[in-house]
Amino acid sequence: MHLILSMWFYILGLVFMFESFLISNGLLKRYKTLNISKVQYLAIVIDSEEALQTLKVLNLLRWLAAIGLKSVCLYDKEGVLKRSKQAITERLKSEKRFKEISRSDPLHDEKGMILEFISSSDGKEAVARAANFLLEKCYSSEIKEKPNFTESDMADALRAIGYQSSDPDLMLVYGPSRCHLGFPAWRIRYTEIMHMGSLKYMKFGFLIKAIYNFTMVHQNYGT
Amino acid sequence: MSSLQLHQSLAPLLYKPNFLSHLPYPTLRFRSLPVASFSKNGISMSQSHENGVVRNGAQEEYSDSLPEGLLRELMPTHVAVIMDGNRRWARMRGLPIWSGYEAGVRALRRIVELCCKWGIKVLTVFAFSSDNWFRPKVETDFLMGLFERGLRDELENFSKAGIRISVIGGSTKFPKPLQVLITDAMEVTKNNSRLHLIVAVNYSGQNDIVQACQSIALKVKDGVVKLEDINEFLIERELETNCTDFPCPDLLIRTSGELRISNFLLWQLAFTELYFEHSHWPDFGDDEFLEALRSFQQRQRRYGGHDS
Numbered sequence: 001m002h003l004i005l006s007m008w009f010y011i012l013g014l015v016f017m018f019e020s021f022l023i024s025n026g027l028l029k030r031y032k033t034l035n036i037s038k039v040q041y042l043a044i045v046i047d048s049e050e051a052l053q054t055l056k057v058l059n060l061l062r063w064l065a066a067i068g069l070k071s072v073c074l075y076d077k078e079g080v081l082k083r084s085k086q087a088i089t090e091r092l093k094s095e096k097r098f099k100e101i102s103r104s105d106p107l108h109d110e111k112g113m114i115l116e117f118i119s120s121s122d123g124k125e126a127v128a129r130a131a132n133f134l135l136e137k138c139y140s141s142e143i144k145e146k147p148n149f150t151e152s153d154m155a156d157a158l159r160a161i162g163y164q165s166s167d168p169d170l171m172l173v174y175g176p177s178r179c180h181l182g183f184p185a186w187r188i189r190y191t192e193i194m195h196m197g198s199l200k201y202m203k204f205g206f207l208i209k210a211i212y213n214f215t216m217v218h219q220n221y222g223t
Numbered sequence: 224m225s226s227l228q229l230h231q232s233l234a235p236l237l238y239k240p241n242f243l244s245h246l247p248y249p250t251l252r253f254r255s256l257p258v259a260s261f262s263k264n265g266i267s268m269s270q271s272h273e274n275g276v277v278r279n280g281a282q283e284e285y286s287d288s289l290p291e292g293l294l295r296e297l298m299p300t301h302v303a304v305i306m307d308g309n310r311r312w313a314r315m316r317g318l319p320i321w322s323g324y325e326a327g328v329r330a331l332r333r334i335v336e337l338c339c340k341w342g343i344k345v346l347t348v349f350a351f352s353s354d355n356w357f358r359p360k361v362e363t364d365f366l367m368g369l370f371e372r373g374l375r376d377e378l379e380n381f382s383k384a385g386i387r388i389s390v391i392g393g394s395t396k397f398p399k400p401l402q403v404l405i406t407d408a409m410e411v412t413k414n415n416s417r418l419h420l421i422v423a424v425n426y427s428g429q430n431d432i433v434q435a436c437q438s439i440a441l442k443v444k445d446g447v448v449k450l451e452d453i454n455e456f457l458i459e460r461e462l463e464t465n466c467t468d469f470p471c472p473d474l475l476i477r478t479s480g481e482l483r484i485s486n487f488l489l490w491q492l493a494f495t496e497l498y499f500e501h502s503h504w505p506d507f508g509d510d511e512f513l514e515a516l517r518s519f520q521q522r523q524r525r526y527g528g529h530d531s
Contacts, residue, residue, distance in 0.1 A: 193484070
């Protein structure tokens with residue numbers, strides 16, 4: 001029985017590898033044309049330990065550019081990717097297909113992929129700073145009414161302190177944990193989340209399949 | 224222990240290679256031999272509650288009787304569930320959507336029972352989103368009625384079974400009798416400790432964060448908190464899940480194959496293991512819950528940090 005289950009997993013692994021090979025080489029018809037316009041903004045969440053594999057991250061970004069994605073947000077909790085930002089962007093800028101986004105730049109459509117680098121300080125800490133901003137604004141005004149905040153107020157406050165990026169349509173998580181590792185909570189109400197496994201074993205075919213599966217999803221947003 | 228049972232208990236730890244870590248637990252399902260038989264009709268009125276042990280006739284069901292393959296020390300403390308797929312379940316069977324919702328209530332009753340049996344301390348269920356108000360009025364009215372009926376019918380059973388009930392989300396849009404019932408239910412069960420059942424109705428994760436900021440604003444106004452003291456920990460304490468000592472779920476289960484959290488516990492789910500199940504909610508039963516828990520137990524939780 002032990003042997004049967006062990007063999008089952010390895011056969012499954014071989015099947016997935018073979019499928020990835022077929023997809024990567026354009027041999028499976030349905031994956032040949034992706035409706036990439038459905039992915040306006042992609043989030044890549046990477047476990048901080050795995051984010052140290054800069055070459056892997058670079059390859060992933062090249063694949064995403066090859067697929068035609070325009071806006072990508074890179075996140076890891078500890079800020080490893082932020083610290084590697086210069087190394088990554090310098091390498092990629094030389095390929096003239098990437099533009100870095102900083103918090104002060106509005107997100108706009110230009111030639112090449114737009115990259116955003118964030119960490120946990122852009123998540124819960126940012127909401128705390130936005131709350132502080134709201135309260136300062138509230139108590140410094142001449143109107144001394146009881147505060148009555150709305151979701152719009154919070155969204156405006158986040159924009160005012162420099163967090164004005166879009167909500168990702170799709171999030172791909174690389175690492176051992178199947179969670180979003182503290183990605184800014186405010187931005188992921190309706191984000192599709194897919195766990196991709198370890199960055200070490202990433203495959204172009206798996207990436208295509210994940211994006212294809214997303215393009216086939218229909219959301220009704222609760223209605 | 225038989226060879227099969229030994230294999231089932233060890234299989235999740237031994238056989239999955241790392242490059243398949245993102246795949247779900249094997250689709251070869253082994254039906255576990257139950258340690259104690261389960262009541263299939265929910266928590267019946269014939270059960271009595273005594274010191275955290277539910278007695279059903281001659282058979283005692285203790286919270287430490289776990290099915291094979293589950294380890295006590297790896298059980299999640301707090302499980303959250305997005306109960307999706309009631310309408311699709313009904314449509315697939317050619318039934319009216321009301322049947323789907325009623326079947327969903329039965330499934331919820333069963334999961335509550337299993338949580339009590341298996342020692343899970345907190346169960347949070349997403350019963351109705353603030354976005355769901357955009358559904359036809361006849362449907363939302365039915366759901367409010369179903370919620371009221373369900374709460375009224377089960378309140379005594381929950382009390383006897385040691386279940387504490389909390390309701391989070393804005394209740395001001397509910398019919399007045401339902402608001403009164405919710406208040407009573409929370410009051411009557413507030414000292415129960417076997418399982419804390421948190422029902423999210425008219426809930427929005429973004430609004431939860433906003434109302435936390437609102438609470439903090441009032442504390443600043445009253446001088447209880449200083450502006451410069453506002454941080455993420457203060458916000459977390461003011462979220463609606465502050466009704467429990469374990470506000471952040473260890474495991475989130477969403478049924479019907481949808482891969483998103485749909486504005487549910489946005490803040491609290493940062494390091495929650497996400498389990499997306501293909502079956503629709505009314506079909507989510509013992510085997511499906513067991514598989515979700517087994518999958519959870521084989522995962523490597525690092526809370527975003529390094530391996531210890």
